[in-house]
Amino acid sequence: MTERDFQTYGDGLDDSRLRALFALADGPDEDGEAFVAGVMAKVHAQATRNSSWREAFVPAGLALVGLGLVTFGPGLLDILGRTVRSSVSNGLPGVSGYDFGMLASFGGIGLVAITLAGALGVVAATERL
Amino acid sequence: VNGIDEALARDAARGSRDAFEGLVRRNQGLVRGFLRRLAGDAAGAEDLAQETFLMAWRRIGQWDGKGTFRSWLCRIAYTQFLQQRRSQNAASARDTETFRLMDDTQDDASGVEARIDLDRVLAVLTPEQRATMALCFGEGMTQTEASEALGLPLGTVKSHILRGRERVLAAFSKGSVT
Secondary structure: OOHHHHHOOOOOOOHHHHHHHHHHHOOOOOOHHHHHHHHHHHHHHHHHHHHHHHHHHHHHHHHHHHHHHHHHHHHHHHHHHHHHHHHHHHOHHHOOHHHHHHHHHHHHHHHHHHHHHHHHHHHHHOOOO | OOOHHHHHHHHHHOOOHHHHHHHHHHHHHHHHHHHHHHHOOHHHHHHHHHHHHHHHHHHHHHOOOOOOHHHHHHHHHHHHHHHHHHHHOOOOOHHHOOOOOOOOOOOOHHHHHHHHHHHHHHHOOOHHHHHHHHHHHHOOOOHHHHHHHHOOOHHHHHHHHHHHHHHHHHHHHOOOOO
16 A cells, blocks of 8 residues: 555545555564564573572572571570560560560561561572563 | 463463463564554564563563453553653654654565555654554554553543544645655
8 A cells, every 4th residue: 555545545544444554564474483583592591590590599598597597586586485474474564675675676687687588589489580 | 362372371470481482473473563563663673572572571470361461462562662762762752753664675666655654654643642553453452452552541542543543644635744
């Protein structure tokens, strides 16, 4: 379809003529396989890269979780235990500010560590970054 | 046809590259055609199409199964196009300038003339009108699918098609595009 053809449409610019017009942008399709191959090569490269990430970060994430548990677990349990005992024996007003402070500190740091480890785990477990 | 893409997409979301390759093979014509019509630049459209599929691979896990897979894919393509356009020419009004002739291996006179026609048509349309009309008239999508693909309300899609049709007709009948 040429411009001259188009002008002969006049007011009759119906859907089929618009479809014919937009079909002009259809390129040759013989390079479809080459396109697919190009995309998949990049996908494979990306997946390989992500796999390397995963190999590096899964152990790191697990180590961080372990470190967090070993470092903060006993402290947290101790503080929690003392807080509960103190609360039970004296009621909440009896809980010392020290206990709450320690609980908050250990809890906060531990939470950050475990969250970081979890985030790394999620990233590592996802093949596509 | 519907349902095959969706099944492949579910497999691809579980990490199957073979399934994703099937999706690329089935939808490459759609995405490339849409971007060619949208961008008016065959070489640029090819790059955008590749980026679209790579983005789809990265985000395949986010496909929620609402709507068709191809409308989801076209939405990624449209977003890629808008982002590239925004970064390339923040200031210049590419919409109003004549698009470059599309790169093609054909060099017969009628082919060139036909492409000029399409370029001129695209040049009088806003990007939204171009995207909407490219999907509906170029890719055979329904208006509902186009609204899903572009993230626009159905009424807006209808309005873009109506106004786009008027623009094309007016531009050529007035001879403003010669």
